[in-house]
Amino acid sequence: MLVILKIVKDLIKHDKRFSVGLFVILIVLSLAILSFFSPYGPTVRRVVSRNLLPSFEHPLGTNSLGQDIFWKLTYAIRNSLILGILVSLISRIIATANGLLSGYVGGTTDRILSTITGSFIVIPRLPILILLSFSLRERMSILTLVIILAVLDWAWPSKRYRAQVLSLREREFTYTAVFSGMNTFKVVFKEHFLFLIPYMMADLISGFLWAIAMEITLSILGLSALATPTIGTMIYWANYHQALLRGVWWWISPPIIIAVLTVVALYMLSSSISEYLDPRTRLQRIGVKA
Amino acid sequence: MSLLRRYIVPRIIQWLIVIFVGVTVAFLVPRFTPTDPVQTTLMRVTAYGAINPEAVAKLEEILKDLYGLRGSLFQQYVRFWKHLLRGDLGPSLTMFPTPVIEVIRNSLPWTAGLLIISTIIGWTIGIIIGTFTTYFSGRKWTQILDTILMCIYPIPYYIMALVLVILFAYVLPVFPLVGGVGIGLKLSFSWTFVGSVLKHGFLPALSLIIIGLGYRVLSQKALVSTVVASDYVTYAEAAALPRRKILFQYVMRNTLLPQITDLALSLGLVFSGALITEYVFSYPGIGQVLYTAILQGDFNLMMGITLFSIVGIATAALIIDLLYPLFDPRVRYR
Numbered sequence: 001m002l003v004i005l006k007i008v009k010d011l012i013k014h015d016k017r018f019s020v021g022l023f024v025i026l027i028v029l030s031l032a033i034l035s036f037f038s039p040y041g042p043t044v045r046r047v048v049s050r051n052l053l054p055s056f057e058h059p060l061g062t063n064s065l066g067q068d069i070f071w072k073l074t075y076a077i078r079n080s081l082i083l084g085i086l087v088s089l090i091s092r093i094i095a096t097a098n099g100l101l102s103g104y105v106g107g108t109t110d111r112i113l114s115t116i117t118g119s120f121i122v123i124p125r126l127p128i129l130i131l132l133s134f135s136l137r138e139r140m141s142i143l144t145l146v147i148i149l150a151v152l153d154w155a156w157p158s159k160r161y162r163a164q165v166l167s168l169r170e171r172e173f174t175y176t177a178v179f180s181g182m183n184t185f186k187v188v189f190k191e192h193f194l195f196l197i198p199y200m201m202a203d204l205i206s207g208f209l210w211a212i213a214m215e216i217t218l219s220i221l222g223l224s225a226l227a228t229p230t231i232g233t234m235i236y237w238a239n240y241h242q243a244l245l246r247g248v249w250w251w252i253s254p255p256i257i258i259a260v261l262t263v264v265a266l267y268m269l270s271s272s273i274s275e276y277l278d279p280r281t282r283l284q285r286i287g288v289k290a
Numbered sequence: 291m292s293l294l295r296r297y298i299v300p301r302i303i304q305w306l307i308v309i310f311v312g313v314t315v316a317f318l319v320p321r322f323t324p325t326d327p328v329q330t331t332l333m334r335v336t337a338y339g340a341i342n343p344e345a346v347a348k349l350e351e352i353l354k355d356l357y358g359l360r361g362s363l364f365q366q367y368v369r370f371w372k373h374l375l376r377g378d379l380g381p382s383l384t385m386f387p388t389p390v391i392e393v394i395r396n397s398l399p400w401t402a403g404l405l406i407i408s409t410i411i412g413w414t415i416g417i418i419i420g421t422f423t424t425y426f427s428g429r430k431w432t433q434i435l436d437t438i439l440m441c442i443y444p445i446p447y448y449i450m451a452l453v454l455v456i457l458f459a460y461v462l463p464v465f466p467l468v469g470g471v472g473i474g475l476k477l478s479f480s481w482t483f484v485g486s487v488l489k490h491g492f493l494p495a496l497s498l499i500i501i502g503l504g505y506r507v508l509s510q511k512a513l514v515s516t517v518v519a520s521d522y523v524t525y526a527e528a529a530a531l532p533r534r535k536i537l538f539q540y541v542m543r544n545t546l547l548p549q550i551t552d553l554a555l556s557l558g559l560v561f562s563g564a565l566i567t568e569y570v571f572s573y574p575g576i577g578q579v580l581y582t583a584i585l586q587g588d589f590n591l592m593m594g595i596t597l598f599s600i601v602g603i604a605t606a607a608l609i610i611d612l613l614y615p616l617f618d619p620r621v622r623y624r
Contacts, residue, residue, distance in 0.1 A: 017440075126565055127596075128319075130584050213446035217566060220448055221581070235452070244460050252456075259449050267444035 021268035035074035042075040061250040076229040088207035090150035099161025120155035133223040205270035312600035327587040383588040390594035401575030408495040412502035420510025443504030513545035558606030
């Protein structure tokens with residue numbers, strides 16, 4: 001925990017992208033938290049007048065279903081964030097376990113696990129996703145979606161973790177630790193994890209970005225959990241009721257703007273973290289010529 | 291002779307193995323999904339009224355035959371290969387009795403035209419931008435370009451496509467919203483036809499180019515930054531060679547090899563189509579067909595398209611492998 005805090009403090013101080021990204025994410029997060037104080041339920045209809053322009057009473061206006069767009073948006077952000085975080089966490093837990101096992105144990109175990117990983121990598125994911133969510137569409141919920149997405153997104157990161165472990169295992173300090181009698185468990189958690197943690201932070205974010213994008217994609221095909229408000233389903237329903245043709249632009253633009261802000265801010269965070277990982281760029285930033 | 295035996299033949303064998311495994315997977319996957327095409331079709335037929343049970347049973351037999359679902363899994367598999375080698379992919383379920391081959395033949399040119407052109411344009415622009423922004427890093431304009439690209443790169447494709455539709459079809463209605471060509475136009479080489487195709491293809495192509503640009507620029511930047519740091523570039527700069535020569539012949543040329551590999555692989559992806567693009571812009575390509583096939587449980591069509599895409603990617607990889615030594619003298623035929 002302390003290591004993470006120290007890295008974050010360092011990044012805020014030295015990288016503008018990191019602080020901008022963090023600022024935007026905090027705003028998005030506080031919007032999501034606001035949903036708990038919403039005066040309307042997440043799925044109720046016809047509680048306010050329809051198609052009102054943004055005003056003091058309804059900060060983002062109301063839609064054709066008689067819903068307040070601002071409060072609807074807070075629910076959507078909350079659900080999308082939960083979905084992204086869960087998918088990213090679950091898939092990365094599978095990936096880490098698989099990658100570490102593969103990398104440290106080696107031999108036949110490694111060969112079997114790598115083959116499984118390899119076949120998950122070549123599978124074309126979008127058609128499979130469509131096929132799965134189409135056949136599950138009656139029972140589709142955020143949780144089902146989380147599981148499907150997580151199962152399809154662990155293979156690449158697992159391959160990367162394995163590569164990291166393989167390189168860490170051959171480093172000089174590993175040999176020093178092993179020869180001075182440190183047990184394997186301690187080497188992994190005290191020495192190697194320090195290298196893996198920032199790497200995992202960047203990787204968690206990229207998993208999150210993928211999950212959000214896939215939820216939006218499935219939503220517009222009408223294959224996501226359509227009854228639950230998410231950023232994707234908000235866009236779906238706005239399109240379904242032809243918000244654009246009827247000129248209700250304040251219905252469809254908030255989810256689009258929030259989606260763009262969130263992914264760009266997160267991408268800034270992750271690229272700033274990955275740059276931090278690379279010692280050459282770190283030196284450049286402090287002003288030392290390589 | 292030894293070139294043929296030691297370099298070309300092993301690669302062709304590898305190509306055959308990849309295709310064989312891929313086709314086998316494509317055969318198995320739809321058979322393990324919960325949708326049963328025979329029951330779906332039967333349900334659709336019987337929904338219109340009572341038919342006597344004998345006729346239903348007969349219909350079921352015929353349908354099983356058409357979908358290649360008769361017998362054990364192994365028998366089905368053997369029959370599948372026999373038909374395949376004769377170039378017979380069976381009839382499409384949704385567009386019965388049109389053969390799958392013909393459905394693909396009708397939609398592939400649309401997708402291929404759109405994807406090949408936008409991939410090549412995006413690739414070229416991406417490489418040029420990536421090289422310049424890395425080589426001249428630190429200037430004002432490269433920083434602005436970098437920031438713009440950083441904001442475009444993570445945006446989900448669908449959002450990008452939707453924003454383009456809003457901007458250019460609603461706010462400024464300059465481009466048509468649906469289809470690959472104006473309604474009622476016949477295939478011909480007249481100006482109206484070609485113009486209409488270009489106008490309809492512009493927005494889908496633009497969305498693909500923009501979304502592909504982010505990745506291309508990033509990968510090119512990574513490649514260029516290692517080349518720029520190498521000794522021969524430092525030497526060329528110290529020798530005061532013209533900037534243009536350093537940039538194009540020393541830096542860019544040495545980054546092209548992995549990029550060409552990447553280009554060929556993405557061209558191989560043409561056969562699986564751009565599903566979301568075609569859906570958003572109602573473009574009549576193969577991705578759209580695949581989407582309908584999945585929703586309707588059309589086994590034959592799904593397998594036909596998967597087959598084409600597997601062969602496409604494998605062949606692209608084979609061609610790169612065979613041409614590699616021409617691009618890079620360091621790769622000797624081993």
